[in-house]
Amino acid sequence: MFKLYCRMYQSMMKVVSKLLPWKKQKLLNKVNGIQEVSELLKKEKIHHPLLITDKTMVELKVSNKITDQLSTYEIYSDTVANPTTRNVMDAYSIYVSKKCDGIIALGGGSVMDCAKGVAAKVVRPTKSILKLKGLLKIRKKIPFLLAIPTTAGTGSEATIAAVISDEETHEKYFIIDPSLTPDYAILDPNLTLTLPKHITAETGMDALTHAIEAYIGKGGNEETDTLAKKAVRKVFVHLLTCYHHPLNVQAREEMLLASYQAGLAFTKAYVGYVHAFSHAIGGHYQLAHGYVNAIVLPYVLDYCKDAIIDKLSALYDVIKPEQQLSNSEKAVSFIKEIRLLNQALNIPKHIPILDDKDFDMLIHRAYKEAHPLYPVPKILAKKEFRHLLNQIKGREYEW
Secondary structure, eight states: OHHHHHHHHHHHHHHHHHHSOOOOOEEEEOTTGGGGHHHHHHHTTOOSEEEEOOHHHHHTTOTHHHHTTOSSOEEEOOOOSSOBHHHHHHHHHHHHHTTOOEEEEEESHHHHHHHHHHHHHHHOTTSOHHHHOEESOOOSOOOEEEEEESSSSOOGGGOSEEEEEOTTTOOEEEEEOGGGSOSEEEEOGGGGTTOOHHHHHHHHHHHHHHHHHHHHSSSOOHHHHHHHHHHHHHHHHHHHHHHHOTTOHHHHHHHHHHHHHHHHHHHHHOOOHHHHHHHHHHHHHTOOHHHHHHHHHHHHHHHHGGGSHHHHHHHHHHHSTTOOOOHHHHHHHHHHHHHHHHHHTTOOSOOTTOOGGGHHHHHHHHHHHHTTTSOOSSOOOHHHHHHHHHHHHTOOOOO
């Protein structure tokens, strides 16, 4: 009965999705596009924006590329990885007290999530962040939001979701509403040229995970499938180039576009169990989201592959066309290619710090996040979640 309930809920959400007021976002995909922020704000009649970023962007003076263009602005730079409710409230206080009229998000996915949380609070000031979690709790036009990603992975500049962490419990939760889609996104590859290698690797695998989960689930359509396939191919073609040759502007540009396309795909088709595990594990142990996604991805695909052989086969054709293999062989080979890519990026196979005493909590959080919303290809039981956690930990497990 539970599986039937989940599938009925997902079918209903797929219908609702077609009726939602999807925002038409404007995109500037251009080398040195960040230099056009001032003109863009003038066009949108934004006079006193709040720039939300993090300490790294300030220390590296990347934020100066924006502030040097502006005569008046405010800045919040205390955003942390896995942004917290405190981050959102502190930035929101600046927005209100300084009478800002728009938001610029400069950074990775954490900055984007914080900025979206602030935007949500601006139009829903009487509600706590906790009260805004879940689906369609905003339903109002947010302040002008310009998203400028400095990593190629989260795709948050294209999505309707923000992920916020509870400061006390470290539990992550979603705020999902079409109004959260940024009004404008700037993809400037020059902003990603100096990324540390491990961040290039982890965020790239995050983009790959978004594309794959959007494609293999039951929530997609022709549009999202096309976007997901394009993103998968770009990651396999360009990620290692970015990793070994970080100043390759063309490869960086392609990875930014892959991340954006994957974001467009999963914001309508949703993600799946990889993300449910990743949010639970990453939130509790304070691990980077893309890092956990990369490790978890092949285990979930391998466990569920019998339900998605044709889909995995099609993705293998995207990266290795004209290989004379059966669909089953292609499915297995595609998962192998992900493992090989992780290996080439120096991402480990396991997360050994997973503590047995945390398993019940991790299973509860992941299971609650995934059901009934995520249109996963195969609905798993909690004992199967435990089996996967043991695999992710690196333990041989009989069950």
